[in-house]
Amino acid sequence: MSNLDQLIEELKRDEALGEVELRLAGGESVTAILDDCRAGMARVGELFQEGEYFLADLILSAEIFKSAAALLEPHINPEQQQKALGKVLLATMRGDIHDLGKNILATLFRVHSFEVHDLGVNVEPEDLVQEVKDFQPDFVGISALITTSFESAKEATDQLEKEGLRDGIKILVGGAVTTPEVKTYLGADFQTHDATAGVAYCVNAMGGC
């Protein structure tokens, strides 16, 4: 057994990537390596929650994970390709342009094998609704740092309801200014300030571990 998960947990970029290459060369299965990477990322998430790690650490861990995934990519044989755990659509709604939290969330979702589509910031309600039709996500994540964007989020959720698209999806709202009242106002399924909790909710909803 290697200590890949620990190297990632400790944010030792070069050593972690070296370990990935070593294990690939040793003929180990991509899935096993990826699982260790995920275990390391999960620890990083926990340490972030505990306040041991901060934003820069989280961003660094995401970069390490991305690089590791890029190393593994060519070795994934199509039959082995893991099916995505679920599809997530993310957006910061019109009136708000903050996306630091949303970007962290996107990375965490990818770490947990979700297919992520990120609409970016200042997103018009109709664009979100259209994307729900096109991308057919399991989850819609709305990120907010400014209360005024709740209005455009409300327009979007009302429209989803109106077009009969609401039942097929779970809506998550997150960000520093969100409260349980916002969840009720938007008729959302989940509200959190914590990206890790949001991902855990979705993993759970998909019956994952």
Add this chain to the structure above:
Amino acid sequence: MSLRIGIEPQSRWLTLAAGESLRDALFRAGIEFPCGGKSLCGGCQVQLLAGEIEPDTAEKEYFSAEDIASGWRLACRLKPQNGMRLRIEQWQHRAAAPILSDTQSIEPGCEETYRIAIDLGTTTVVAQLLNMATGEVLSVVSRLNPQAAYGADLMSRIDYARNDEGFAQLVNTVRDCAGAMISELIHSSGIDSALVDRAILVGNTAMHHLFSGIDVAPLASVPFSTIHGGLRRLESAELGWKGVDELAVWVLPCLGGFVGGDVLAGLLATQLHRERETSLLVDLGTNGEIVLGNRQQLICASTAAGPAFEGGGILMGMQAAAGAIDAVELKDGELCCHVIGQQSARGICGSGLVDAVACGLELGWIDPSGRITREDKRIPLTSDVYLSQQDIRQLQLAKAAIAAGIELLCAQMAVSKEAVINVFLAGAFGNYVDVSSAMRIGLLEFTQHQIKPVGNTALQGARLALGLASDVYDEQLREEAADDTDKVQLPELTAITEKVVHFSLGESQAFQSLFIEKTKFPESSATPEYQPEV
């Protein structure tokens, strides 16, 4: 069922709504808790003058039996009772007045008039009466901005103003406050009210709008900009002021986004816009404002630092009031805390926080990522006061917002930080913070000789503007501008406002990665090397 409680020494009665907490009710009345109000620090001690209230366990632990008997309680534990009376004068702030309201004279003029300069701050309002003939400040008054009852910070007030009723409340509250202060200045100085012909108000963009009665909705969402930030002129009559003769009230124009007339006043005070060399003006507050430039070029931005510099969002954070640790230094490897007032420490204010973290870094108790390395996960300051890991995180966010903003403006103007001649620190926090600690934590990535605390430049600039406004304004302009007062201009100010470019940090991707980078602390106390942008 509503109930009434009395507050001393103000001798006021407050009516509380059913279920309303003491904290909320006091806040509504413009009285802020001096601390976090979470039963952690004992910062909110009050004396019960009337009313029978049994102390709870936390209070018994905190106070001696004698104290309890003489009515001492913790306001955060008190359930309001009808008819109870509280004495809260021990919450008085430290003497912030010298910084907020220095009384330097301006150039004597020849007119035999009196004018009033008002710094309309989010937290504090300061007004001064000047004799224009001598340029002297005759009288000063200051008050808490009564809008605080509708929200401590700007964003919550802007949010409150989103419906017509809330908007009207905020407009009237601030106008009444300014009117009352003007009236007090005139009457206390005993001059003839008819000789006062003008008042000049400076404030941030939201204050400019609310005082002028302009909708603040554009400030509530992206791109946080307004087209109505121009110079305003109102008449005392339309403001509904009583006890004040006819008086023209000017509100200085905004520079863009959240960067308001207070920062424009800062330029007048520092003359940054007239120098050949490049200087920086930084107002460190919940909303940090930054202007970089010289006589050729000026660029400004605002950056959301959050309340950490004012002790907000910090576990044992409090305002710079009696009992706050306001300075920390290392003596022979030991932490030495200075506490405001002759008493033991019960919390920490912004300047103390910056010092404490700087010391923590020096001792190796905090690593450059901001992690507390000590076993107990605390930075112990006194037997009762410590910093938690989350406190360090809050400070990291605040300092990163400022440092990244400065860095980006420098990059935008292609000026190296070494080439900045002066770094003017405006505002109360900027004057109390220890410069070397601010450098140590990477809040100000400059050298000691560049950094110059300059006091309340908003008020200084408002005073200077009193002299400016006199000969330019005429009735014809006012007529022409009747439909759009933005057209009313003052050449001296127009020269600045036309030159200033507002840079929206939030919309910049570069800002976000810089921000993350700047959450880290510098590795060592050596002056950080400036790395030019690639």
